[in-house]
Amino acid sequence: MTFWNDPLKVAADWLTGIFTGWGMPSVGANVLVAFLGVLMLITILMVIDIFLVWIERKVVARFQDRIGPNRVGPFGLIQPFADIIKLMIKEDTTPDGADKVVYNLAPILSMMSVLILWAVVPLAPVMLGVDLNAGALFIIAAGSIGTLSIIMAGWSSNNKFSVIGAFRQVAVMISFEVPMLAVLLIPTIFSGSMGMNAIIQSQSIWFVFLSPLAALIFLIAAIAELGRAPFDLAEGESELVSGYNIEYSGMKFGMFYAGELLHAFTFGGFWSIFFFGGYRFFGLELVSPFLAIAIILFKALVGYWVIMWVKYTVMRIRIDQMLAFNWKFLTPVAFVLVMVTALMNTLLRGADSWLFITGMILSNIIVAWVSMEIVRSVSKQERERVEGVQQVAEAHH
Amino acid sequence: MTGEQVIFLIVGAVTLIAALMVVTVRDLVHAALWLVATLFGVAIIYTLLNAGFLAVVQVVVYIGAIAILFIFAVMLTRRQAADTGAALNKNWWAGALLAVLTFTGLFFMLQSWSGFQKQAAAIPSGFDAINQLGDALTSPAGFVLPFEVASVLLLAALVGAVYLAFNKK
């Protein structure tokens, strides 16, 4: 047992030894060491979060054919620190008639709901975080605290725009939670557990190869959950100014902003855990936990990049289109996919692994193709109906 | 007193206070938020009982869905969110008496119950509550019928909600 193989345990044992040496009871020492570990993890996350600001700004600049921040430090790397200093020395205003307690609590809860997600993220085979057996549902539970913080922020600001923004955002978030919950059933079916580590361990074949449609639905639902384009109607700059956080300034706004970026990065991580093998990469993760952490962070970054790619490519859609898309398309497809997957999983049990993969992929393709065909024919009818109405209206003129 | 008991007492007290705030606070949105605090306290108590799955479900369903539903419902009303009438009517003492009597009755009834003296069976290592729950819900000898009836119940709730909303429209 060396530091290279299991750094966390070595460090924890060393610290526990020191604390008990000071005459602390062993339970207290354990809790204190765990507390320090959590504090360290979250501090590292906050540092990552700072650089996510830089990554986001650099990537959006590239997508829009600009250079992005390039003056402060090499490649503009110091830029996010300048941003933070600016946020810190800004005046912290509270609007008239705001509900003070709720108004101040909302950004804190918003950030917390993102940070607690990392409790269940397994970073390496020896660093599992908290390996809850209800891990997949824990994500949704943390998300509901985030939903609550948005509604609190919108309501307490005493501003029509923030209330409207919060309501739209929350309506979208809760609606897309249904397909997300449904597709989370699919990794659960494959691995026979809701625990994050068990899901990663059973991915000798990445689940994206077994159920690409589920991975896609998860990504779409995650983007909606994050409130990013094309589902960013809470912000709706042209009509709502900035949505639920319009009245926030200084560090409180910073918490919402940093929380959003870290949330996106975290969901990139969850996407990789559920469908891309998490910290696993051809056995490299067994070499060293440091390598495993690098792998999962890289995969999370790739997921984050995909989310940004969608954000800066697709335009915002209206709330009625968004909800119709969810309830009339995504949710039925997700439930059909769950039923088909459950059926195929039982039918193909014990079959050759190649047969299993082929069967799964084929069933996914068939579900996707059939649903696309239905959408195509329905939208054709709809177009004809609308055009017919227009022609009738023109004839009357 | 063990650490777990200390945590339980603190959480229990906070939950009770939050529950009291739900019924006494004037602003309906505040009442909904205090309700969230109460339900969260209950979730923590579930975790103290090693019922992690139940705790997570509590947060997902009650805070993520029902509390949001309450807040939406409050916002649907116009401006009357803050109650302006008297908090107590003149029959308050009757209600209080009934509550005290019920509590005393329950207290004495439960005192004779032997269940409180029993030691809880230790949870065997490797025990997976979700697995057990899955077994119970799916095995023909278990609760298959209640499982399906739950689905019908949810359907009935949905139909009822749609019917009510449809009539209002």
Next chain:
Amino acid sequence: MNEWLYVGLFFIVGLIIPVGAIGVGWLLGPKKPNPIKQSTYECGIEPVGEGWVQFKAQYYIFALVFLVFDVETVFLFPWAVKLGQLGMFAVVEGIVFILILVAGLVYTWRKGMLEWA
């Protein structure tokens, strides 16, 4: 030790960090409130009326439909965990469970409750 203790630690640290950040911002920032600055910002014109608007009943309907499906899917998780070890009976059982609720979705849809307008 209960694994939820660690989750509790994440909650505590998750509260401390943003409180600390906001606290530092509060200490460093200027504090010069005035009535114009404190008034709410509504698209560059003076705020009209109160910060309370009546909402469409549609938000409530969607929340209701969501609640039903939320509870349903939560029920399905123990089923999904166990599915790998069970036979066709369990699969059919789950499919019947889902189909009953999809019937509810279809009913809601046909009644026009999923329309925004």
